[in-house]
Amino acid sequence: MFSFGLWIAWAYKKAHHASLISSICALFLMILAALILPFHLNLYIVILFLLINNYLEWKQRHYRFMRFLTERDQIPIHSSSNLVLNVSPDLHVRDAVRLLRRGHTHLFSLHSNKQQVPEKALLQALFDRRLTVPISTLINGPPRINSAQTKVQ
Numbered sequence: 001m002f003s004f005g006l007w008i009a010w011a012y013k014k015a016h017h018a019s020l021i022s023s024i025c026a027l028f029l030m031i032l033a034a035l036i037l038p039f040h041l042n043l044y045i046v047i048l049f050l051l052i053n054n055y056l057e058w059k060q061r062h063y064r065f066m067r068f069l070t071e072r073d074q075i076p077i078h079s080s081s082n083l084v085l086n087v088s089p090d091l092h093v094r095d096a097v098r099l100l101r102r103g104h105t106h107l108f109s110l111h112s113n114k115q116q117v118p119e120k121a122l123l124q125a126l127f128d129r130r131l132t133v134p135i136s137t138l139i140n141g142p143p144r145i146n147s148a149q150t151k152v153q
Contacts, residue, residue: 012068013098016061023054069097073123084109084116089136093125096135108135115139 010018027050034043083104087096088111100106106119121138 011099011101013065016064020054020057020061023050023057027051027054068102069100069123069126072100072119073127081105082107086111087135089113089134091135092132093122093135093138094131096122097126110136110139 027047030043030047030050034040034047037043081104083101084107085099086109087099096108100119106122108117108119108122109115110117117135117138122135125133125138
């Protein structure tokens with residue numbers, strides 16, 4: 001799969017999609033070459049490999065994105081670049097996580113009241129399965145359960 005460094009300028013999901021599209025284009029160029037040069041076994045092996053690889057990558061694209069989000073939640077990011085994204089307060093959590101980029105820490109700034117939602121609060125809401133909650137409800141952070149206050153019976 002070709003990456004071309006797209007993860008630097010684009011959000012993870014968009015860069016992954018562009019990478020898949022470029023790989024599929026390379027596959028079609030190989031198929032065109034196979035039509036012009038029909039007696040090359042190596043070319044057929046490469047085409048078969050690209051077909052299988054692209055198919056499996058397309059099927060696993062959602063799992064790769066969830067793995068990316070899980071890494072963001074569990075592994076602390078030591079990045080000097082903070083990225084402030086101006087978003088609508090009505091933007092849902094599932095749509096906001098699609099804007100995350102690799103190698104940056106994110107703050108989501110709301111248009112209306114200039115308050116900011118940190119990336120960790122957004123990821124916590126995502127993993128708590130609050131996908132359709134507007135991002136404006138996360139300003140004070142998601143409610144957390146304090147283990148000292150809960151009793152195990």
